[in-house]
Amino acid sequence: MPRLAQIALVAMLLAGCAGQSVPVPRPETAQSAGVGMELKVRxxxxxxxxxxxxxxxxxxxxxxxxxxxxxxxxxxxxxxxxYLLNAEPGEYRAVAAAFRSGAPGDQSLYFAYFPSAMAEASKVQVRPGQLAYAGSYLLSAAPGLCPDKAEPSQLKYAEMIEPGTPKCGFFKTLLHKMATGDYLFIGGTAYPVGTQTFHYRGTTFERRAEPADASEFRNAARSDLTGAGWDIDN
Known part of the structure; x- marks a missing residue:
């Protein structure tokens, strides 16, 4: 369910915002697979x-x-x-990023949707027992997912991630949620206006060159996932 996927990610982000330690998911089987990438949003x-x-x-x-x-x-x-760990084998591509502003007291979540060219560039084959690397990116984004500017795929995935809410314009989204009392319920707790979600359309992107970049990522992944049972070298 898209809403469940969003709530799971929101819960993880809020835990990180509160300084809580989020455990690394352990492999479910010896053949468990995953996909990783590095991403910044401008x-x-x-x-x-x-x-x-x-x-x-x-x-x-x-x-x-x-x-x-x-x-x-x-x-x-x-x-x-x-990281998406314990992913089913198959072909994957990344389509959106979620991030926080880092400002004190701001628990709002921001989503940026990839242009189709970036989603295509991130396409990777996930095989049993392996961690696939989808690349390192800097995504430039602009506010609002308006039908006359955003790509159809951006509009589609945004509606899947947060269905039924306005996404064309920062203030329109904010006023809608204030007027309707649109809360996110996580672990039985209601997060009101302070936990708003805002949507941006990705416009252009840069990708770091491989293979040195892939080697750097895997070295960092060994540290990120240490002790959880993942074999980064496969």
Whole structure:
């Protein structure tokens, strides 16, 4: 369910915001797989934020058959390195980032949706027993997901992640949630206006060159996932 995927990611981000330690998910089997990436988001061409979470989409296993693609939230992250661990084998691409401003007292969540070219660049094959690397990116983003500016895929995934809320314009989104009392319920606790969600459209992106970049990421992943039973060298 898209709402459940969002709530799981929100819970992880709020725990990190409160300084709580989020445990690394352990492999469910000896053949458990995962995908990782590194991501920063630049807003208005000025402020740059490390992403706290990401959403991935698994491609239809059979290209000749239709299936309903759903965003899957990452389940671990550290310093802008994001992981979807215990992922089913298959082809994945990243479609959105989630981050916080870091301002004192601000628990708002911000989502930035990738342009289709960036989602395509992040495409990777996840194989049993392996951690696939989807790349390191700097995404430039602008406020609002308006139909006359955003790509169809950005609009589609935004609606899956947070259905039924305005996303075209910062203040329109804020006023809607203040007027409707739209709360996020996490662990039985209601987070009101202070935990707003705002949506941005990705416009352009930069990707770091490999293979040195992939080697750096794997070295960092060994530290990020240490003690949890993941074999980074496979």
């Amino acid at each position: 807003l208005y061409g000025l402020a740059t934020y490390r992403a706290d979470g990401a959403f991935f989409v698994r491609s239809c296993p059979d290209a000749s058959a239709a299936c309903e693609e759903r965003p899957i939230g990452s389940n671990y992250g550290k310093d802008g390195r994001l």
